[in-house]
Amino acid sequence: MDDEVVEKVITLLYMFWEARNALVFDSKELQLPRVIERMEALHSLPKPVVVVRSAREEHATWRRPTPGWIKVNFDASVRHSVAGFGLIARDEEGEVLASATLAPVMRQPAGLTEALCLQWAMRITIDLGFRAVCFETNSLQLFQWWRRRSRGSSYLDLVIFDCRSLSVSFDSMDVSFIRRSGNSVADFLARGAFSFLV
Structure with missing residues (x-):
């Protein structure tokens, strides 16, 4: 599967887990159309733009914090x-x-x-x-x-x-x-x- 399909599948699984928790802990009825709508809403958002920068610029990737932080x-x-x-x-x-x-x-x-x-x-x-x-x-x-x-x-x-x-x-x-x-x-x-x- 391409990356977009994988992202949708993972997001859909998360939405089902969230809906399951709402059913178990808040007694909210599981509504399949709502789960699908929320998944599609997340994927209709614009994707972040990855910018390639020179090594001399301030770091552009996440780095681990100092131990203990x-x-x-x-x-x-x-x-x-x-x-x-x-x-x-x-x-x-x-x-x-x-x-x-x-x-x-x-x-x-x-x-x-x-x-x-x-x-x-x-x-x-x-x-x-x-x-x-x-x-x-x-x-x-x-x-x-x-x-x-x-x-x-x-x-x-x-x-x-x-x-x-x-x-x-x-x-x-x-x-x-x-x-x-x-x-x-x-x-x-x-x-x-x-x-x-x-």
């Missing part, structure tokens, strides 16, 4: 008037510890949407009890804003300030930048969040 990749995706968030947390072996999506979130300017996504990712990570965390984003604007450490009075400033307040909940915490091609899983989860609106 958890790396949390997060991303926001905007469609029409709402945004979807996605995150994935992995350890030094590359093992997935957690993943999450959130939609809908009212659409905001791009930089603010990414900052709200960081805030959401930090709160989830705190709830999970991770102590040493590197948050990784493909938003250069957010990364630069975080590094600047200035304090203003805009809503974006307040969100970043709240993120800095949340950072004291960790033993160690950092925010790093990665090219979009290295953040593809978080991007996929953020875009996949819209399937819950079908």
Whole structure:
């Protein structure tokens, strides 16, 4: 089978598993057309573009975190008037510890949407009890804003300030930048969040 068929089969199996859990734990009736619709909705989303970059540019593939740290990749995706968030947390072996999506979130300017996504990712990570965390984003604007450490009075400033307040909940915490091609899983989860609106 070609890659697209394999992707659809795997996604369909996941949708059946999700529907099964809804039946067992929430007593929701299994609706086959709904399962198929959600699978098709995920595959109608635009595929991420893989960009080939020179070795001199900042790394464009996901890298394992420092031993003892958890790396949390997060991303926001905007469609029409709402945004979807996605995150994935992995350890030094590359093992997935957690993943999450959130939609809908009212659409905001791009930089603010990414900052709200960081805030959401930090709160989830705190709830999970991770102590040493590197948050990784493909938003250069957010990364630069975080590094600047200035304090203003805009809503974006307040969100970043709240993120800095949340950072004291960790033993160690950092925010790093990665090219979009290295953040593809978080991007996929953020875009996949819209399937819950079908």
